[in-house]
Every structure is written in structure tokens, then in C-alpha cells.
Amino acid sequence: MPALGGMGLARSKRVPLRQCVGCREMKPKRELIRVVRTPDGEILVDHTGKKSGRGAYICPSADCMAAAIKTRKLERVFEQNIPAEVIDAIREELMRRCPPKT
Incomplete structure (x- = not known):
């Protein structure tokens, strides 16, 4: 029997998954926009995905963004009101990642 570290047994790399607060689907972390409440x-x-604090993830789609705002899910996650500047920053990030098709 070959050893686990031996030839022929390649391990697949695990992809971290996170849940979108808008659609509640599990997606790879790299595909989502992270919003963080710092200490x-x-x-x-959070453009880097490494800031400390409580994080929430949103799909880069207008539907998920609208659902997260309409149902106040971000406010529930962070337990405080979300400033309009943050909503605008999320929308800008959404536009940067998914420019409108012409």
C-alpha cells in the first residue's frame, strides 16, 4: 500500500466558500465582495479580504445587492445602521467587477 505522501496521490486544493447575504448561496470567497465592521x-x-473584524459577503450582482439592502441583512449582520457612503462603495465595487454590458 503506498504512503499518503507518495506518488500518484495528489491532493486537491480546498476552495474557501462563503455565503452571500443577499441570495444566501455558498460561493468561492474570491468571487464575493467583503464588507467588514472593524473593531x-x-x-x-474590504478589497484585500484581510482586514480584521466582522465580515459579510455579497455576490457582485445587482440582485444580491438589492436584496441585501431591501431586507436590511447587512444591518442585522453588523448590528448597526450602514452609512450611505458604504452602500455607495459596495455599488462602486459591483460596477468595477461587473461593468454594464453595452
Whole structure:
């Protein structure tokens, strides 16, 4: 019997999954927009995915964004109101990732 570290047994790389707060689908972390509440209570878009604090993820789609805002899911996740500037920053990130088709 070959050893686990031996030839012929390649391990597949695990892809971290996160749940979108808008559609509640599990998707690869890299495909989602991360919004974070820092330990200071500031809410912002985390472009690096590494900021410390409580994070929430949204699909880069207008439907998920609208669902997350309409149902106030982000506010529930962070337990505070979301400033309009943060909503605008999420929309800008959405436009950057998925430009409108012409």
C-alpha cells in the first residue's frame, strides 16, 4: 500500500466558500465582495479580504445587492445602521467587477 505522501496521490486544493447575504448561496470567497465592521465600529468594503473584524459577503450582482439592502441583512449582520457612503462603495465595487454590458 503506498504512503499518503507518495506518488500518484495528489491532493486537491480546498476552495474557501462563503455565503452571500443577499441570495444566501455558498460561493468561492474570491468571487464575493467583503464588507467588514472593524473593531472600531467602522463599516467599509474590504478589497484585500484581510482586514480584521466582522465580515459579510455579497455576490457582485445587482440582485444580491438589492436584496441585501431591501431586507436590511447587512444591518442585522453588523448590528448597526450602514452609512450611505458604504452602500455607495459596495455599488462602486459591483460596477468595477461587473461593468454594464453595452
